Amino acid sequence: MAAQNLNTTTIPLYTPESRPAIASYPTDEPALDSYGRRIDYLRISLTDRCNLRCVYCMPAVGMHFMPRPELLTSDELVLVVRAAAKAGFRKIRLTGGEPSLRADLVELVRAIKATPGIEHMAMTTNGLRLKKLAQPLKEAGLDRVNVSIDTLDPQKFRQITRGGRLEQVWEGIEEADRVGLHPIKLNSVVVRGLNDAEVPQLAALTLTYPWEMRFIEVMPLTGVANVAQDGVVKSAELIAQLESVYGPLESLGAASSDPARRYRIPDAKGKLGFISSVSDPFCSTCNRMRLTADGRLHLCLLRDDEVDLRAAIRGGASEAEIEQLVRHAVALKPWGHGLPEGVLPTLRGMSELGG
Ligand code: SAM
Numbered sequence: 001m002a003a004q005n006l007n008t009t010t011i012p013l014y015t016p017e018s019r020p021a022i023a024s025y026p027t028d029e030p031a032l033d034s035y036g037r038r039i040d041y042l043r044i045s046l047t048d049r050c051n052l053r054c055v056y057c058m059p060a061v062g063m064h065f066m067p068r069p070e071l072l073t074s075d076e077l078v079l080v081v082r083a084a085a086k087a088g089f090r091k092i093r094l095t096g097g098e099p100s101l102r103a104d105l106v107e108l109v110r111a112i113k114a115t116p117g118i119e120h121m122a123m124t125t126n127g128l129r130l131k132k133l134a135q136p137l138k139e140a141g142l143d144r145v146n147v148s149i150d151t152l153d154p155q156k157f158r159q160i161t162r163g164g165r166l167e168q169v170w171e172g173i174e175e176a177d178r179v180g181l182h183p184i185k186l187n188s189v190v191v192r193g194l195n196d197a198e199v200p201q202l203a204a205l206t207l208t209y210p211w212e213m214r215f216i217e218v219m220p221l222t223g224v225a226n227v228a229q230d231g232v233v234k235s236a237e238l239i240a241q242l243e244s245v246y247g248p249l250e251s252l253g254a255a256s257s258d259p260a261r262r263y264r265i266p267d268a269k270g271k272l273g274f275i276s277s278v279s280d281p282f283c284s285t286c287n288r289m290r291l292t293a294d295g296r297l298h299l300c301l302l303r304d305d306e307v308d309l310r311a312a313i314r315g316g317a318s319e320a321e322i323e324q325l326v327r328h329a330v331a332l333k334p335w336g337h338g339l340p341e342g343v344l345p346t347l348r349g350m351s352e353l354g355g
Pocket of ligand 1: 050056057095096097098099124125126146147148187188189216217218219220221224228350351353354355
């Protein structure tokens with residue numbers, strides 16, 4: 001099916017009275033997409049709301065957030081996870097918006113981690129609520145966290161996040177470290193003229209801490225395409241910048257299916273990761289799919305294609321039917337994004353998709 005034919009309206013709308021029979025994918029094997037990729041990693045956006053307004057993520061004005069009844073409830077989310085696990089998904093990441101704003105977060109983590117088949121569970125967060133939540137999340141079964149931190153300068157941090165307190169994030173990172181949400185990974189989106197000069201300082205954290213500091217090329221998502229237009233700093237340029245400060249970096253390669261190419265400053269305790277989504281995409285090893293807070297499977301971060309699970313769930317579909325829809329979505333996953341051809345996503349911003 002051509003990608004542009006797939007939108008939420010082409011997916012059968014379920015009603016309890018008339019449910020189309022869609023069971024046509026074999027259920028005894030993990031789901032492979034039409035390119036033979038094993039898709040086993042689900043990134044779940046728990047909410048599109050956030051307590052920060054990072055300049056590369058959300059526009060300053062004009063944000064509209066989903067009305068609460070549109071968000072999947074805890075029970076609906078757990079149903080999707082059970083169905084996805086049956087389809088072969090093994091790893092879950094909670095993201096947002098800001099996932100820690102979800103009042104039922106700890107209970108959700110416990111329920112998801114207890115789902116047969118789910119082996120690993122992580123969360124991407126801005127860290128503001130981690131000081132309070134790290135311990136209960138660890139106890140509920142969360143394995144590890146990625147915390148976003150784009151600068152070590154409190155004033156610049158306020159500017160980038162439009163009001164955030166760096167100190168609060170730092171306390172969150174320390175608490176996550178203390179309770180063992182390891183390995184701690186820090187995400188930094190690098191934007192030219194905004195925080196690119198601070199990359200050596202951020203990288204220096206790995207001299208002191210056994211953390212992974214990851215530098216991400218800014219992507220042209222809806223609402224912030226103007227920031228990304230002139231702001232991309234290619235990973236190759238960052239590596240050259242760091243080598244001019246620290247000498248040759250030791251290449252550690254990439255862990256399988258991890259988009260980050262990993263390096264180490266000689267004798268550092270931690271690692272560096274470079275995520276080059278724009279200059280060197282990793283579509284061929286993509287193993288992921290995203291679930292939006294309003295219950296759509298979003299098939300590729302930088303394309304608009306989606307499959308609606310919420311309509312099916314609210315129409316009374318069974319777990320087996322949701323598993324079939326998940327397998328259907330995997331089968332329809334596009335090869336990769338179209339940035340080189342100038343194809344940009346239009347439907348959702350990063351705060352709806354979770355990175
Ligand atoms: N609120 C959480 C946080 O701050 O990490 C989770 C959601 S946030 C959308 C997930 C990740 O996406 C963060 O690491 C963020 O820096 C990254 N991100 C946001 N906008 C981006 C963009 N335009 N390009 C690349 N990464 C982006």
